[in-house]
Amino acid sequence: MVHCLNYQMWMGGITDHLTLEATGAMVVPFGVGSTDLLIETIRQVGVNAISCTPSYPAVLEKTLNEHFPQLDPRDLGLKLGLFGGEAGLDDPAFRQRIRDTWGMEPRNANYGVSDVLSNFAAQCEFDTRLHFLAADVLYPELIDPDSGEPLALVTGAEGELVLTHLQRDCQPLVRFRSGDIIAVDSTEPCECGCEGFRFRVVGRSDDMVVVRGLNLFPSMVAAVINGFPELSGNYRIPLDTRPPYDYLPLAVELAANVTADTSADGGLAELLERAIKKNLGAAARVSLQPAASFELTEGKTRRVLRNYQ
Ligand SMILES: [Zn+2]
Numbered sequence: 001m002v003h004c005l006n007y008q009m010w011m012g013g014i015t016d017h018l019t020l021e022a023t024g025a026m027v028v029p030f031g032v033g034s035t036d037l038l039i040e041t042i043r044q045v046g047v048n049a050i051s052c053t054p055s056y057p058a059v060l061e062k063t064l065n066e067h068f069p070q071l072d073p074r075d076l077g078l079k080l081g082l083f084g085g086e087a088g089l090d091d092p093a094f095r096q097r098i099r100d101t102w103g104m105e106p107r108n109a110n111y112g113v114s115d116v117l118s119n120f121a122a123q124c125e126f127d128t129r130l131h132f133l134a135a136d137v138l139y140p141e142l143i144d145p146d147s148g149e150p151l152a153l154v155t156g157a158e159g160e161l162v163l164t165h166l167q168r169d170c171q172p173l174v175r176f177r178s179g180d181i182i183a184v185d186s187t188e189p190c191e192c193g194c195e196g197f198r199f200r201v202v203g204r205s206d207d208m209v210v211v212r213g214l215n216l217f218p219s220m221v222a223a224v225i226n227g228f229p230e231l232s233g234n235y236r237i238p239l240d241t242r243p244p245y246d247y248l249p250l251a252v253e254l255a256a257n258v259t260a261d262t263s264a265d266g267g268l269a270e271l272l273e274r275a276i277k278k279n280l281g282a283a284a285r286v287s288l289q290p291a292a293s294f295e296l297t298e299g300k301t302r303r304v305l306r307n308y309q
Helices: 011-022 034-045 056-067 092-102 220-225 264-280
Strands: 048-050 078-085 105-113 117-122 130-132 140-143 159-165 175-184 198-203 209-211 215-217 231-239 248-254 286-291 302-304
Touching: 011 105, 011 117, 056 092, 056 231, 092 220, 105 175, 140 175, 159 302, 198 220, 220 231, 220 248, 248 264, 248 302, 264 286, 286 302
Parallel strands: 048 078, 078 105, 231 302, 248 286
Antiparallel strands: 105 117, 117 130, 130 198, 140 159, 159 175, 175 198, 209 215, 231 248
């Protein structure tokens, strides 16, 4: 296992490393950056699993294209991808894209709130949704992110996750607002035996964009974009003015070797606008960008750009 999350001044790096070792894995502590060296390391050491953010495989792919053109992503021999740190891992199209490109199985492996506890939810072999695994040490609550009012933590509930330490001698946190909006899918025990509630991370409360009363998160937009093979999957939501918004501004990147079709019907941009209207109910204004327009990041990718004062 090569571990490609940040080890520097961030507790997630070392705690995830120790968690991986506790499973019996041999862990190469790589950290972020130096993608060329990472590719050499994976090949020389015979690494077959990677732990990173879900947006990092795109960086690896680009580096392979530019510096190792003789290698296909599958040639690296990665069989398992343990992902965490960003929303969108429940999206079947994203998961299929990882399988098709890399030949590796994606796993929704670690969810945590580093201020509170680095790693306390993951999928199992039966269900890709996150299972809450920390009932003995954390008390979870849900609140309405706008009003702060408590919400019942029941199947179908959606709200901001709030956490309280039950077992900590030093600096216990009481009702810490995680900033993560989660959707509770089930409070019944899973087939795997876990009795914790199962949930999806819908997005960050500070990433929420309200368009005509609809709460939109980048992960919802990504799910629509990932249905278009002509697009790379990379995108930004550039907000040039303060709310309110009548439509969602969206800049999307074309896949490699695809050029914009500006023929009848407005082409690809209009198709995507229609798909967003149909799936999310919101109007969008799409601008197509050439392949590789957006910077690829090693850590968490900022999708919503608030370009106003
Ligand atoms: Zn399970």
